[in-house]
Amino acid sequence: MRFSTKVLLLQLLTVFAVVAVCSGIFAWLSVERLKEQAMNSAVSIARSVAEDPYVRTEVPVGDPEEGLADLAAGVEARTGALFVVITDADGIRLAHPDPERIGQRVSTDHEAALRGEEVTAWETGTLGHSARAKVPVYAPDDSARDVSDSAPVGEVSVGFQRASVFDDLPLVLFGVGSAGVTALLIGVVASVLMQRRWERLTLGLQPEDLVELVRHQSAVLDGVEDGVLSVNAEGGLEVFNEVASRLFGIGPVGVDGPSTTSVGDLGLPPRVAEELQGLGRHDPSTARSVSFDNVVVGGRVLYLDAHPVTRAGRYLGTVVVVRDRTDLAALTHRLGTVQAMGATLRVQRHEFANRIHAASGLLDAGRVADARSFLQDMADRGPVNFPLQGAELLGEPFLQSFLGGKAMEASERGVSLRVGEETLVIDVIDGPGAVEDVATVLGNLVDNAVTAALAAEDNHPWVEVTAMQDGDALTVVVSDSGDGLDSGPDSSADRRQQSGADVDGDTVHGHGIGLTLTRELVARRDGVLWVIDPGGGAPGQGAVFGVRLPGVFTTEPDDMTDESDEGKGHQ
Template structure:
């Protein structure tokens, strides 16, 4: 059945509502009837027992039954029909409305009965338990039909049971009060159902007014589609109404902005960076911010329906991995340029050596080649580069030295540098070291000190690589680029990578169980000094010797 052919939700809810109320009313009615029947039965049994006890305690009845039971001959039925016991039993039955009052001796012979012709006969129901001295209250079927009856023993002067008194009330008489009860229950049930119908009609009217006539199936579809769309994309979505209250925030937005239960809270109370607030309020159309070491691209879009503004939607995209990949590509580009320079320089020197040999200047060629072996294939403009025996660091810092020299900055290696192992993770080392060197060169160019320089210290600590980078710039001043607080604007100050470089470099270092920190923010003698530690970035020289003794 299609949705169009199905009954409306209001109709189905009404039917379900009425069915529920009818079920509850039916259950209550059944329980009440069961309790009422049980109470009527208990009252009838209690009345029969009370009458039987009273009659069994009557002195004349006790004496007469004891006399008959002690006689050796069977009692005469004719004399019993006009005897004292028959008159007493008949009077009690008439006064109490009992179906029967029967008196029997110790052999179960009827001494009194509503039907005189049955006097002198044995009772139709068991009497042994009564003659044993026990009272019996039960519903039984005898010669007069089913009845609630009570049987009480008649005792002689010594207390020995010598007979029984049986009193019963007819079933129809017991349940004479049921019809009025059923009428009351029926009226109550009809009233409950009527009230349920009226209540639901009011609720349906209120529901349709609140939902603008949209059925719950349609609301469910809207919620499912919204959840699937919002949580099925990698971009963060943050919707704010015209009052500045967050109404929608998907999982990606909560994760990237570090939010916890933002829905229903004011945007200004979420602790977002100012750039994000300005973007949402429309002061900026697009912006970029660093939040918890993640580079986020923010874009706001207004939401308008039927000419009325409903608020704004902030789209958040994570660009951290893209920027990190860009920096790695820059590193690869630097290494490629260095290799190209090495290849070109090496080719030139080979031509020189070949020319000396062709000119039969063997001694000069030998001296030239010895100098080439001593200095390397390329003379990079980096003082102290020979302290580094790792080919990767030598080539990488040499290439950085060439780039720095083009900007008027000299790159040098600190005299206390010592590296025994070799680089095992060149990509991470290049990303962190390259970022620190580039930032230092930029700071040195922007500074007023001359000459402009950048100094790099490289130390090995087991398999960990420790780097320090200092420059001749003006220092950090009051700006803390390593602050965990979100940057207000990543484009406002890039001297030391306040926006993107340092957070990414620190993330790489921490991913290797290391860190990146500031040793000195700068002073009168030099600019800022940064340090980084990358565990597992080196091949331990001890391990290398053990593997290749």
């Protein structure tokens, strides 16, 4: 049997028991009230008869007369009493409905009335069971009944037949029964409505199902590495696990609920938050799962998978699974950088081998001067003839090769990459970790600048990179010929993210992931990334970004550094 059915039956049984007990109590009280009314009526009638001057005068005489009997009969006829009996001080009847019993002693106790007490009781006498009252009769000269030497000279007994007492009982019981049946019907209807309301609120689930649901929910929420959010139909935040709390910075649940109460408070891009709040709200039949990739929240790159929940054609809310892809995106960027570096090194190796063969051929031909000039040109411009303007200003081999590879990619897209005239790097980048960090940061800045330059209406798009060494720190300034950060929908979203602008909905330039990862990487090295100039002030005047990375160079020069410094002293 379903739990809700058990509860319904229990409620009905409770209502029936309460109505039965209340009806019984009301019926008993009604019967007692009728008895009390009958006794009060008997006392009142007996007092009236006992106070009658004729009775007080004739009772002390003690002789049965027709006058007392007629008086008693008249009272019986007027009041509907079963009997009105008058006795003397010895209990001898002076008036009785049955003339044959006049002059006989009464069959019930009359001592209390002769002691001056008024007595009411249900007793059985010669006329049957009745509610009766006995009142003392005093002599005419006794004006105060509370005088101790005053003694009753007789008593008046008035009784009502049992049937007449309960003449109104059927009507009373009918009223009590009607009220009980009405209360029972109201209880039944209320119990049925409560059961339906319960099942509607719990979606037909029973308490045991709810217990299992809570257990499963706890196991799922705490047993997965992804963040899980439960959003109700109004867009409010209902449930979240620890992973989601960490990713979105949701505070603990207090007395009034979580500190973050709606999707709009999670820091999501406006379009994503709006779509999550409206998913399936208007038409549950059209609700479908939606995924949001590369959503940047609080410096982290997230993947959101939203699934609407419907039951019986009713939209209940949305379950959002959140995956943190920050590390994966960072590794992807690093892998892209490494692949670009590998391709550059392969090109460099091939080109370097060709140039060595060319130099060897010049020496074999005895053209020493030409060979020396050829090798000097290689020392100045690098082993590969990259389309990088001002490459001779870069003496650091990695930066020269990396920017050369980026120049080749930019050239294929129609953008000219050049080195700024203020470039000055003396030492060599220290270690593979520093090389990877520089490649990731510089690669993102250059890629975004190339994208911004292409987005502008410029026949000769360009990007300029200026690198400067300050002790062990590398400072890089990247500028472009784009439209700047605040020029409208055609500006680079990846770069607008750095300045705090809204990047959502810009499908041309990405979603701000590159600079988000770049900022984290720079922060881990205790560096800084900032916008020097947002640009957009004039055509061809794009944004200017600056970045400073400490701990990139080794400050102790070695023999190779000394030789390289001597070789580029002409600069």
